Amino acid sequence: MTDSAQVFHISTRASSARREPLTLSDTAEKRAQEVIVQYPRKRSAVMPLLYIAQEETKYITQQAVDWVASKLDMPPVQVWEVATFYTMYYKKPVGRYHVQICRTLPCALRGARKVSEFFHQRLGLNPGEVSADGMWSFEEVECLGSCGTAPMCQINDVFFENLTDERMEGIVSRIEKEQPDLRFSTTRDELGAGLAGSPKSEIIQSKS
Numbered sequence: 001m002t003d004s005a006q007v008f009h010i011s012t013r014a015s016s017a018r019r020e021p022l023t024l025s026d027t028a029e030k031r032a033q034e035v036i037v038q039y040p041r042k043r044s045a046v047m048p049l050l051y052i053a054q055e056e057t058k059y060i061t062q063q064a065v066d067w068v069a070s071k072l073d074m075p076p077v078q079v080w081e082v083a084t085f086y087t088m089y090y091k092k093p094v095g096r097y098h099v100q101i102c103r104t105l106p107c108a109l110r111g112a113r114k115v116s117e118f119f120h121q122r123l124g125l126n127p128g129e130v131s132a133d134g135m136w137s138f139e140e141v142e143c144l145g146s147c148g149t150a151p152m153c154q155i156n157d158v159f160f161e162n163l164t165d166e167r168m169e170g171i172v173s174r175i176e177k178e179q180p181d182l183r184f185s186t187t188r189d190e191l192g193a194g195l196a197g198s199p200k201s202e203i204i205q206s207k208s
C-alpha cells in the first residue's frame, strides 16, 4: 500500500525539542491511553495512535509524529516509517472528501484508468490537488484489498466497489448533495459499529 509517487523529506536536523508540541483534545488523549494499555508493548499501538492524531490534525505532520513517538517511547523516524508506508495516513492536506483510486493490476485490468479519468474530469483536479472549496482531492494508490470487486476506490474510510461511470456519478452527486460523514472514528462511538442505518450505508449500497 505504499505510494511510490510520493517522496517525503524527513528532517533529521530539527530536533523535536525545538518544535511546538502538539496539543490534542482531552478525548483524543484519553482514547490514546485506552488504546496503549491494550498492548503488551506500547509501540504496537503506533497505527491506532496515528489515526487518533490524524483525526484531529487532518494529516500527519511532524508534530503528530512527535506526539505518537512520545506516547510510545519510539524514535520519530520509526513512526514515520509506518506513516509513509500506508496510504490511509495522509502526508499532506487533503479535501474533506479524499478519493483513493486503486491502480494495482486487478483494478487496472477492470478499468482503474477510467476511474481515475472520471475523477480527474468530474472534479477538475489532478492527483494530489485539493479543490478550491476544500471539498475534494484524489490520488492513485496501490491495492486496497478489495480486488474481487474491482475497480474500486476508497473515499475517506469507506470503500466503493464495482465502479462504473454511472455509479461514480451517482456517488459524487450524492456526496455533494448530502455531505455524509465517511470517516470511521477512533475517538467516537461509531468505530466498528457497522454502517446499518447510517446515511453512508445508503450511498455505499446504491447502484447509482
Ligand code: FES
Residues within 6 Å of the ligand: 102, 103, 104, 105, 106, 107, 108, 142, 143, 144, 145, 146, 147, 148, 150, 152
Ligand atoms: S487490486 Fe485494486 S483492490 Fe486489490
